[in-house]
Every structure is written in structure tokens, then in C-alpha cells.
Amino acid sequence: MTRRANPKVEPERVREIEHVVIDDMDISGHWNRMFEQRVIFDYDPHQIDRVADLPGGESMAWCYQCSQCTAVCPVDHVGSYGPRKIYRDLQVGMDLFTDAQLWLCTTCGNCLRVCPKEVDFLQIMPAVRKEAVMEGAVPPELQDVFEKTARYGNPLGKNAKRRAAWTRDLDVDVPLISDVGRKVDVLWWVSDYPAYHPRGIDASKALARILTHLGVDFAILGAEERHDGDSMLRAGESGLFEMLADQNIETLNKYEFDVLLTTDPHAYNAFLHEYPARGGTYNVVHYSAYLAERIEELGLSEDVTRTITFHDPCYLGRRNGEYDAPRQLIEALPGGDFVEMWRVKENGYCCGGGGGGMWLDGHAAEHQSMRLSEKRVLEAIETGADTLCVVCPYEVSRFEDAVKSTNNDGALEVLDVAELLAAALGLSED
């Protein structure tokens, strides 16, 4: 990333003349402070410096409060939090390290996209949270998830040994790579919600059937897989991330495979950007992209008479630039109509689950007028769609809850793209 130097006032090029007469006309004016370099000395920069002094926190000091972020911050739309407001609060003495606002950012990255000064909240918030975590200043609900993840390797606090339990009684074979005993083409990184959450399991079963239908040589890790750690890192538990990443890399390096197929965009992001520095470099592909390359091979035949809208996951779209693959899949569904919401792709609205938000529902409820997932669901319903398609395992449960909590039960069905594809292939369970 290239950074422009700050434009500087060069005093030697400024000429001060007390009286100027042009064409017999005296155009001298009163001295105007606009001609001077503005010095902001009314504020104590102490709190801004505390943030800017952290590795990753530097860009906090660059904000000039233009407010472009205000228009795009998803949390600002349902509350009073926003990146510019954080700067302003710091200026007047807010201690971000202990303030409740520290835990509202979902690290969706839309503020960074529009920021002319490249103030990077994707770095700033985790950096400050890391300090707070070291001091034990963590909201209790998130503390509980950190502890569960450290102990069981998944944020749901489920039995680590039961990670592959969803594959039992399935009509297709989902082998464990430890049982296969040879190189596989595709190692499927299933992730936590797809392995444990009932609705995540529905999508996993659909994807297993699709991979089998395609004749893909694939396997999963089962109980050897642990949480990818990406969201823990954004939530400030960098030690937990490092522990998980090191364990996962050790596991992955035992096996041979060509493609590491991820269900979860957060895992995808971690494998792409965080694991290489710790010795884990893989050919990682999100399942939407993997399937989009095989649309013809899929041979979608059954009509899915639905009007479908699509939610861009922040960590697939804005963070990693993949907007097309999920849309290609939806558009390939026979009989389906595709409608876009008004905030999509680069400007996609966040579901609220990123950056630890998945596990801060109570905290968010105290500081926001509604959940981000509720706002998004209302936008989806506005389009006239009857189906909200998702490609991130955080979202099915978030949006289904939001459909109910906004009294729209029955108005919108939330489905993983794998579930829609399986239906179009006649591979659904019922």
C-alpha cells in the first residue's frame, strides 16, 4: 500500500504584505486566520497517542474527521458508534481501552474502503482489544467464548471429539483424512458452525452431497480440526489465535492435499493472510468459488422457484474481493429469480458477526437500536425476495434469528447456497 505524504504548509512560500494596492484600489484586508497554519492545541492528544503508539494503531492519528466513514459504518446506522466519532471521543479524553465502544466494531472494513486517510480500523481495533484482553477487560459473553475455544477448540463449547458426528447417518461418505491414508485432491475445512450448529449441518450435508455428485476426491479432518482463530484475532485474543493456528498448521502439515476448501470466509481469510507467516501456506479456495468453476459439471436441473437475494460476507467480499462466484451460482439456479439489495458488493452491509460480534450479542443490544442482522433482513425483505442466500456459516443462524425477532417469520427463508444447489440437483434430504 502506498501512502501519500501529508501536504505541508511551507512558510517560506507564504508572503505577508500589510498593504496591497492594485489598480489604485487598496485591497488590503483584515488578517484572516485561514492564512495561518492551523494548530490544534486545545485538545490533550494523550488518548489518541495511546492508541497510535500501539503496533497497528498508528493510523488512528491520521483521522481528520471528514466523516465519510459515518455514511458506511454499519454500526453507525443502528447506534452512535462510528470511526470518526471514536477519534472525536479520544480527542476529548475517552479511554478506548476500557470503553464499551471498543467492542462494537465488527471489522467489516467499509470505513477503510472510503477513508481518504487510510485510517485502518481493521488494525486499530484488534490492537487496542489485544491490550484490553491482556488486562482481562473483556465483556463476559466474549470471555466465555474465548475460554470455550481455548478448551474445546470451538466457540460453541461443544465436545471436540464430536466434530465429525454430523457425517453419521449421511447418505454419502465423508471420509476422515486420517482414515484415507493417502493424498487427497480436496481437504475440506468444515469449520465450527457447519460441524455443530443444526442449520450449519444442513448446509454441510448439502455440500457433502454436491462434492460426491461431482466425484470430488475429498476428506475432512474431523476431530483434528480446531477453530481457525481469525475472529479471535480480530477480537483481540492474539495468543489464542497463535495457539490455534500453530495446532492447525501442525495438523495440516501431516497430510497431503491439493486444495484446502473452506466453508467459512473467516477461515479463508486466516489461511490466506495469517497462516503463511506462521509456516502454513495452502492453496485455499472458498467453496463458492470452487463450485462456480464447476457450474456446467454440476448439471443443475430441478426448478427452484424462488426470488433470491444475496448477502455478501465481509470476509469473502470486501476483505478478499470475491463478489462474483456466489452470484454466478445463484444465477445458474433453474427457475430462480435473483434480486440485489441496495447495499451490495464493496458497500455490502455487515451481518454483525465479524470481529467477535458473533459472541457479543448482549453487548451490542445494550448499545444499538437493533442488531445489524435485523437491519439486513429488513433490507432483504424490501427487495421482494422470499429467500436470502448466504455463503458464510455465521449467517444462517444470525439471519434466521433476525427474521423471527423482526416478526417476519415465514416471509424470508435463509438458505446456504449449497442448500439451494442441492435442491436444484434433487439432492435435498426431503
Next chain:
Amino acid sequence: MEIAVVLRAVPDPVEELELNDDASDLDREYLGFVLNEFDDHALEEALLIKEQVGGSVTVYAAGTADEVEQMLYTAVAKGADLAVKLGDGLDALDAHAHADLMIEAMAGKTFDLILCGVQAADELDGQVAMLIAARLGIRHASVVVGANPDDDGLRVTKEFWGGVTADYKVDTPAVLGVQAARQAPRYVAVSRIRQAQESDALEERDIGQPAASGRVHITAVRIPETGAAAEMISGDETAAAEKILELLKTAGVGGI
């Protein structure tokens, strides 16, 4: 104030609990273990007292599971000064044997205060604190929900039924069975636990299996029977309320 905290690893209910062949105990071979929740509160109260008046916190735990070591390192990361891990083959101890073992482990040291959880999830008989106190011949209070040091001892809050609490002035040395600390147990970052693992604050001591107390006899252990499924009540508020009232009447609840 010199404080000892007695920790206990209890079976982790996240894994399916199974009985051994003669149904006399859990099948312990594949069990996972977690810190007894009440002991976590005892540790928190100890750390709060140390922060108020200075002194030291020493934690003791028995057992062979890896989780015991993890538990002790976590205690050190939170602020305990020394952790003592007591040897092999000590997993399944009844309250009497557990109290005996801890007294033996603490021999030669003088503590002003010994804290432990009011009860443990695997036994629920709440005896350890009072057994330690009785055998050492010192004061005891249980179901403690706060122990504030003051000028000449401790002001201890005990919880009774119906939300009633009472404050006691307790002179040290004393043993307290802690129901809840004054604040929720603190979070300790994983990197701090990793630092603790590098430190030399963990002492391992082989102490040998204490003789069976002979005072506790388990006659049978059973898995609870699963009850009937929950009934979801639908309809608007009025309809739902009427349905609930009807169910309560049918069940004869509250003499309605």
C-alpha cells in the same frame, strides 16, 4: 495475608458421561476434566484479598489429567504466586480423602486463610472446607459470597436461603467454603497462560495415595432418566396464558 486455595478437577459434562462396568463410578478412562466452578470463585476471592492487603496465594490441586496442570498454570497467570501439583493416581478422591491430602500437602506452611469452593460438581456434599478446618482446629465458614479484609481479620458474607445474607467477623486463621467471589472470575489471556507455562511457579510433588477414608460408601451410580419432551405453546399472549393456566391447574400447582 498468606492464602492457600484448594482446587479440584471435576469431570467435564461436555463429553458424554458413562458408567464403569459395575456401575460404581463414572468410567474415568476417557473423561475430560475442568476446574470446579466454585473453586474458580475461591481463587478469584483469594486474588482480590491479595490485591487489597498484599501477601501471597498458593494453589493446590491433585490429579494426573493434563487439565490439572493447565488449571494450575491458569491460576499462576491470573496472579497466584505458587502452584503445587500433587502426584499420581489421585483422580477419584472423596471429600474426606481430599481434605486429608490437602492438609498433608500444606504441612510445614502457615496460612492465614485457606479457601476452597463450597462444593464440587462431582460430589456436591460440600464437606471439604469444614473437614480441613475441623482437622486443623481453626475457624470455618461456608457458602461465602465475599471476604473483605478489615483492620483485624475478615468480614465474611455468608449466604442463606431466600436471598438472606449475614456478615460475620472472622479471625484468621480460617477456612472458607466459597459460593461466589465478589466479582466474576477474571479472564486471563492465552498468552499470559503460555508465559506462566515458561515460568517455574509450578511445583510437582509426589505425595502418594492417601488411605481410603472408609467413611464414604458408594452403593450405586445411575444416569438420570430423560424426561418427556418440552411442549411448545403457540398462539397470541391471551391464548398462551390460558393454556399455561390450564396446564398449571391440571398439574395442581399452587392450589389453583
